[in-house]
Amino acid sequence: MKNMKPYFLIILALSSILSCRGGNSPADETCGKQVSKGREYFNNFYFTKQAVYLDSALQILKGVENCSSKYTNTIFMDEMQVYFLKKNFSSALEVLNKVPATVFPFPSLKDVFENKIRAKEAETKGDTISQRKYYGIIVSLYEHYMDENNQMFVNTLCQSEYEKIGNKEVDFVVTELYYYISKTEGIATAINKLTVYQKNIQGNMQYFDELKKNIRKNDPDKMGIMLY
Amino acid sequence: MNNPVRLIDPNGKDWVMNNDTKKYEWQDNVTTKGNTPKGYTYVGHENNDILKSLGVKSSYSGGQNRKSISLGGDKADPAPVNSRAGAVASTLLPAAEGLTKGEKAQATILISPLVSQGKATDNNKSGFTFDGVGITGILTQPISNLTATGGGLEVTNGGKEYTRGPLMPANVNNNISQDGYITTSVSGRLSADKLFPGSLQSANISAGTTDNGTLYIAPVSISFDLQDDK
Numbered sequence: 001m002k003n004m005k006p007y008f009l010i011i012l013a014l015s016s017i018l019s020c021r022g023g024n025s026p027a028d029e030t031c032g033k034q035v036s037k038g039r040e041y042f043n044n045f046y047f048t049k050q051a052v053y054l055d056s057a058l059q060i061l062k063g064v065e066n067c068s069s070k071y072t073n074t075i076f077m078d079e080m081q082v083y084f085l086k087k088n089f090s091s092a093l094e095v096l097n098k099v100p101a102t103v104f105p106f107p108s109l110k111d112v113f114e115n116k117i118r119a120k121e122a123e124t125k126g127d128t129i130s131q132r133k134y135y136g137i138i139v140s141l142y143e144h145y146m147d148e149n150n151q152m153f154v155n156t157l158c159q160s161e162y163e164k165i166g167n168k169e170v171d172f173v174v175t176e177l178y179y180y181i182s183k184t185e186g187i188a189t190a191i192n193k194l195t196v197y198q199k200n201i202q203g204n205m206q207y208f209d210e211l212k213k214n215i216r217k218n219d220p221d222k223m224g225i226m227l228y
Numbered sequence: 229m230n231n232p233v234r235l236i237d238p239n240g241k242d243w244v245m246n247n248d249t250k251k252y253e254w255q256d257n258v259t260t261k262g263n264t265p266k267g268y269t270y271v272g273h274e275n276n277d278i279l280k281s282l283g284v285k286s287s288y289s290g291g292q293n294r295k296s297i298s299l300g301g302d303k304a305d306p307a308p309v310n311s312r313a314g315a316v317a318s319t320l321l322p323a324a325e326g327l328t329k330g331e332k333a334q335a336t337i338l339i340s341p342l343v344s345q346g347k348a349t350d351n352n353k354s355g356f357t358f359d360g361v362g363i364t365g366i367l368t369q370p371i372s373n374l375t376a377t378g379g380g381l382e383v384t385n386g387g388k389e390y391t392r393g394p395l396m397p398a399n400v401n402n403n404i405s406q407d408g409y410i411t412t413s414v415s416g417r418l419s420a421d422k423l424f425p426g427s428l429q430s431a432n433i434s435a436g437t438t439d440n441g442t443l444y445i446a447p448v449s450i451s452f453d454l455q456d457d458k
Binding site (some may be wrong): 011017034035037039040042043044046048071073074077083103104105109112166169171172173175176218221222224225226227 | 291292293294295297298327331337376377378379380382391393407434435436437438439440442443444446447449450451
């Protein structure tokens, strides 16, 4: 037993190095492959609209839920999307609640997802009043985040090069916010608010014009709106 | 425009559409709208004039900013930032950078008339026949772990959806592609008997990523209203 100590220390040291470098254990790799496979089925559903792909994706994801802590949150988020598309909103909320708010880029983004699910559930029931209420909460959450990070938004949106704004984190939030304003207050109001905001901060005209165009077209796919 | 000779088709032989059957026919004796027989609508002498009659263009292009949320890892300490009210807030500013990876997908739809030379008749000595339209969907995107694959092309014609997929690496010379980008495409055809003015309504190119390193990523889904903006 005494001779085993150095080997044990070497193994311990190697595993520490691997974990420091974010190395994958065999369990991680197996789990990662299954997550990718689940996403392939998921994509097939988006393309074919055949519900059988959602069932396949769910089966695969459920099978690896406890496989690797590295992918636990990804799996729950994927399951949440599958349940959302299957219109099983209570299960979607249940798995979302298993994901800690701290893994999101900002904690209230989890609340955004929750309200998107609730809004869709209300829409499915034909309850447009509740749907608008949840959309309103989403608007408040994004506005609050923008308010707290005002300088970051102003600095980014005022850059003269469009490429430095489009598809960055600021664009992500601004696009989602004004999409949901268009849902709660109408497209015309959202456009007007964008015009006022652009003038106030002297924001990049090309960026704001492009966003207004997309809001007018009311095409959430093109805008990359999450889970609408 | 002041020269009326320019408006004359010297050789005749133009496309017309049978108003009852909505079929496109080539007639050697038609030269203008004026000598188009009763029961027919003048289309034009170019094959692409059939596309105009169908209400579509030969190409469409559009893009989509892809939004994603990176898988949370070790986060930097929250950076204090000033709020609009001037107070110091402690929002997780550095972590917000995990919101998107800056991917943009570009899609193109190409529509071309398919014309063959079949059986000759007295009024169509070359036997020109309109067989339908070929439709190609092309998706160009940056090469990265978020590159979207699979998916395909969906076309709505006459209220019915037609799909072709998956998107495959395009048979194009890579030299014409921008470095760091990949082009995938898929093609299909719709036969003439399914086409009539206004029938081609929309097209959509979709694809998705199988990357397991994101918490959420919106799939590529770029739609075109084919009857819009003629």
